[in-house]
Amino acid sequence: MKALILNASIYGHSGRYAEMIASALTDAGWDVHTLTTKGFTVETATTTLGGEPDLVVYAGGNYAGKLHDIKAFVNAAHAFTNARLVLLSVAWADPSRTEDVDKVHRANLPSDVYERTERFHARGGLAHSKVSFAHKAALTGVHAFMKATPASKRHANDQEMLDTWGTDTDFVKRDNIEPLLKALLG
Ligand SMILES: Cc1cc2nc3c(=O)[nH]c(=O)nc-3n(C[C@H](O)[C@H](O)[C@H](O)COP(=O)(O)O)c2cc1C
Secondary structure, eight states, X not given: OEEEEEEOOSSSHHHHHHHHHHHHHHHTTXXXXXXXXXXXXXXXXHHHHTSOOSEXXXXXXXXXXXXXXXXXXXXXXXXXXXXXXEEEEEESSOTXXXXXXXXXXXXXXXXXXXXHEEEEEEXXXXXXXXXXXXXXXXXXXXXXXXXXXXXXXXXXXXXXXXXXXXXXXXXXXXXXXXXXXXXXXX
């Protein structure tokens, strides 16, 4: 069985989850190929895999509501109509914020792909020391917005972001993707 893992990570959080998924599938006997989403084409994937995948897994970060390079996953979903589809969004947001998570998934996937996709979410982190100039500017806006919300009305998850502002945080751990691994491997 062939698996295509699409790694859309910018700062490495979802990339590490992609590696964990690839390694778990490989251990279970799958023929696994991981491709980065940058420059992804269906043709390259088909050539690399030597045929169509039975499974396509996307792992990528949420950037202001947009799942990075989600187009690669959507293109793969439309090309590989018989493949099982699994999406892992990775973000600061805690997975307990299920409504917010589902909203992001819905907003990023066309309805036909949304319906076919098994969806999961895991916490990543925030690499303040590594972010690009553009991302730093965007984060400054997020910080101002959160600060403008009265402390009593802030979600604990947002307060945590303010409390750790300027330091690198990393919540990536295998436990966070156990539900996904269980769905794939039982
Ligand atoms: C510019 C910027 C915008 C972000 N926007 C959100 C957001 O809207 N919601 C959220 O929960 N996390 C947000 N994050 C946090 C990222 O989703 C988090 O850092 C994630 O781990 C990135 O994954 P990656 O390193 O694999 O790309 C943002 C991070 C940056 C740098």
